[in-house]
Amino acid sequence: QYVVLCGGKGGAKYGSENYLRVYCPENNMLGKIAFDEIITPETCSSIEPSDNKQWLIISRSNSLYIYELGKDGVLTKLVNTVTENESIDPEQKHARISPSGVYIATGGTDCILRLWKVKYVSNNINGVTLEKQMGPHLGQINGVVFSGASDLVFSASSDKTCRVFNVKDGKQLHCLSFTVPSIGHPLEFRACNYNAKTNCLITLATESRKESYLTFWSQKYNFDPVETVKIHDNTCFRMSISGDRVAVGSNDGYVIVFNAKQGKIIRRHKFRGTVPVTACLLYTSPSPRDQRGSRMPSSA
DSSP states (O other), X not given: OOEEEEEESOGGGGTOOEEEEEEEEETTEEEEEEEEEEOTTOOEEEEEEOTTSSEEEEEETXXXXXXXXXXXXXXXXXXXXXXXXXXTOOOEEEEEEOTTSSEEEEEETTOOEEEEEEEEETXXXXXXXEEEEEOOOSSOEEEEEEOTTSSEEEEEXXXXXXXXXXXXXXXXXXXXXXXXXXXXXXXXXXXXEEETTTTEEEEEEEETTTEEEEEEEETTTTTEEEEEEEEETEEEEEEOTTSSEEEEEETTSEEEEEETTTOOEEEEEEOSTTOOOOOXXXXXXXXXXXXXXXXXXXXX
C-alpha cells in the first residue's frame, strides 16, 4: 500500500514548487519517499486510481496524465494529453476511468464533459483519443463518475445540475436538480460518486457553504432521490472501495461517516480547532488475522 500526495505552495504564481510524491507507509506514518516529481507550474485537481489499482488518473491544469503504479511505489508516466480546446485553456477539475477501463471522463472550467477512449499495448495504457464531447453545462464541472456497468457517465456542475449521459451514443438521459423547500431554488452540485452495489448515484449539493446535502439517486427508480442527508457546511465526500461507507468533511472541522445504503450516520469525529477538512479517504484494512501487528483499525 502507498500514499500518493500532490500539492505544494501554489506553484509558479507564488514562486514555489508543486510536487507529486508517493510515500511508503511505515508504522502508521508516511515513511520514505518512493517517488518524487516536480510539477510546477501546474496544479493538481484530482487523483483517481483505476479499479485494479494499477493506474492513477491525474488531472493537472489543462492536461490529463496517466501513471502506472509499480510494486516499489515508483510511478511511470504513460500519457500526457492536453485537451484540444487550448484557446480557452480549460482547467480539468476532475477525471475518472471507467470500471471497464475502456473510457476516461474529464470535466472542468469550460463546462464540457469529455470522453476519452483508452488505447492499450500489451495490457498497459499506451494513449487516449478524444471520443466525444457532451453538454455543455452552464457552469464548471466539479465531478465526474461512471456507473458500475460503465454504460452511463455522470457530471456534477456549478450550474445546479447533475447530468446523466449514455456512454455509447453520448445522449443526455437525465438532468437532475436538487431543491430544498426552505431555500426555494436548486443547489450547486460539488461532487458525485456511484455505488455499484446498490446502483445509486450519490451527489453532494451545497448552498453557499451554509447548508450541504448528500443525496442518493436510485438507478432502479429512474434516478429519483431515495434518501437525503443534511450536513452542515460540507466541503468534500468520498466513498469506500467496498461501496458501503461514505465519509464527508466540513469547513468546521468535522468528518462524518455514513452507511451508503441507508444514509444513516455511523460515526462523527471533530478535529481540534476549526480547521476545514478539504479532502478525505476511507480506508479498510485487512482482517485482524492478516494485519500482522498493524496498528491501523479494521476500518478508518
